[in-house]
Amino acid sequence: GVCGHFPHKAHPEMTRTAAAPAPTQSPEPRCGFIGLIGRPNVGKSTLLNRLVGQPVSIITPKPQTTRNRIRGIRTEEAVQMVFIDTPGIHAGSRKLNQRMNQYALETLEGNDLLVWLVEPFPESEEAIPKKEQAVLEQFRGQESCTIVLLNKCDTATKVQVVRSLDLLGQAGAFLGIVPGSALKDQNLDPLLNLIRAHLPESPFFFESDQVTDATERFLVSEFVREALFRRLRQEVPYSTAVRVERFQESERCIEIDCQIFVERDSQKGIIIGKGGSMLKEVGTAARQRVERLLGHKVFLRLHVKVVRRWADDAFHLRQLGYE
Numbered sequence: 154g155v156c157g158h159f160p161h162k163a164h165p166e167m168t169r170t171a172a173a174p175a176p177t178q179s180p181e182p183r184c185g186f187i188g189l190i191g192r193p194n195v196g197k198s199t200l201l202n203r204l205v206g207q208p209v210s211i212i213t214p215k216p217q218t219t220r221n222r223i224r225g226i227r228t229e230e231a232v233q234m235v236f237i238d239t240p241g242i243h244a245g246s247r248k249l250n251q252r253m254n255q256y257a258l259e260t261l262e263g264n265d266l267l268v269w270l271v272e273p274f275p276e277s278e279e280a281i282p283k284k285e286q287a288v289l290e291q292f293r294g295q296e297s298c299t300i301v302l303l304n305k306c307d308t309a310t311k312v313q314v315v316r317s318l319d320l321l322g323q324a325g326a327f328l329g330i331v332p333g334s335a336l337k338d339q340n341l342d343p344l345l346n347l348i349r350a351h352l353p354e355s356p357f358f359f360e361s362d363q364v365t366d367a368t369e370r371f372l373v374s375e376f377v378r379e380a381l382f383r384r385l386r387q388e389v390p391y392s393t394a395v396r397v398e399r400f401q402e403s404e405r406c407i408e409i410d411c412q413i414f415v416e417r418d419s420q421k422g423i424i425i426g427k428g429g430s431m432l433k434e435v436g437t438a439a440r441q442r443v444e445r446l447l448g449h450k451v452f453l454r455l456h457v458k459v460v461r462r463w464a465d466d467a468f469h470l471r472q473l474g475y476e
């Protein structure tokens with residue numbers, strides 16, 4: 154396994170020396186990277202936000218909402234946990250899908266710990282479903298530093314939970330298997346206890362009050378994308394990308410210009426909506442979240458631009474931050 158190795162491949166810019174001084178008394182500070190893995194829609198971003206205590210990763214009922222590698226930081230008195238949320242591994246042949254899968258696969262490497270999120274299996278299952286088996290194969294060999302979170306237990310039957318735990322127990326020598334609910338905040342303490350106990354002794358990497366390493370610009374573009382994803386249907390959300398073009402602070406407000414990219418004229422029409430109604434709704438929803446994030450009055454302008462097949466184009470993917 155690669156658990157416990159450092160430096161971390163996915164975040165080479167960090168070193169174990171940077172950061173705030175830890176408390177001088179014992180215990181020794183612990184700090185490390187925890188990769189969140191699992192199929193799309195299983196609740197990875199929900200868990201990240203829950204454990205960090207505020208939204209740093211956007212969540213929608215649609216699969217493949219998360220496109221980048223998002224780090225969320227939880228700092229306790231003597232422990233700092235750096236969670237890495239990624240897109241779930243999924244099918245899809247476009248260049249964007251390939252980038253997303255690459256982020257997901259990179260998360261499997263070089264972490265101190267992994268948390269594998271799984272949904273309770275249907276009662277009729279007599280073995281781990283094939284799709285979950287396929288995820289397990291991706292990190293074979295790292296079971297001993299993987300904690301399994303059987304998520305969404307709030308919507309499962311007792312029989313489902315018991316059987317799923319049983320099948321998972323047979324599937325590998327995991328560090329632990331915890332039934333719980335990220336959404337309802339149920340039974341996450343055992344998960345945190347396991348993480349605390351198994352992170353390496355190390356100074357903190359980040360300041361204690363830092364909840365993410367993402368820039369404000371990135372978070373703003375993500376909030377706009379979240380508002381779009383929540384309102385658009387079928388293929389349209391998957392054809393949109395958002396980039397902040399201007400971010401100007403003055404005493405009275407912060408002015409932000411965002412460019413929304415779509416792939417077709419018809420999609421541009423849908424996003425603008427009748428008389429601009431859709432764009433206005435998206436802008437209002439996103440602005441409220443951005444104001445909460447920045448603690449400041451925000452003036453948010455949204456523009457829509459057609460760039461044919463940006464999701465297949467290496468240049469545009471780079472321009473849009475999907476490195």
Ligand code: GDP
Nearest residue numbers: 193194195196197198199212214305334335336
């Ligand atoms: P991701 O694709 O793995 O990041 O999944 P998300 O965190 O975006 O969640 C996908 C959907 O599942 C959202 O609608 C969440 O509200 C929902 N969800 C996440 N965790 C739970 C849970 O513990 N219970 C229930 N009932 N729903 C959940």
Ligand code: MG
Nearest residue numbers: 197198218219
């Ligand atoms: Mg996600």
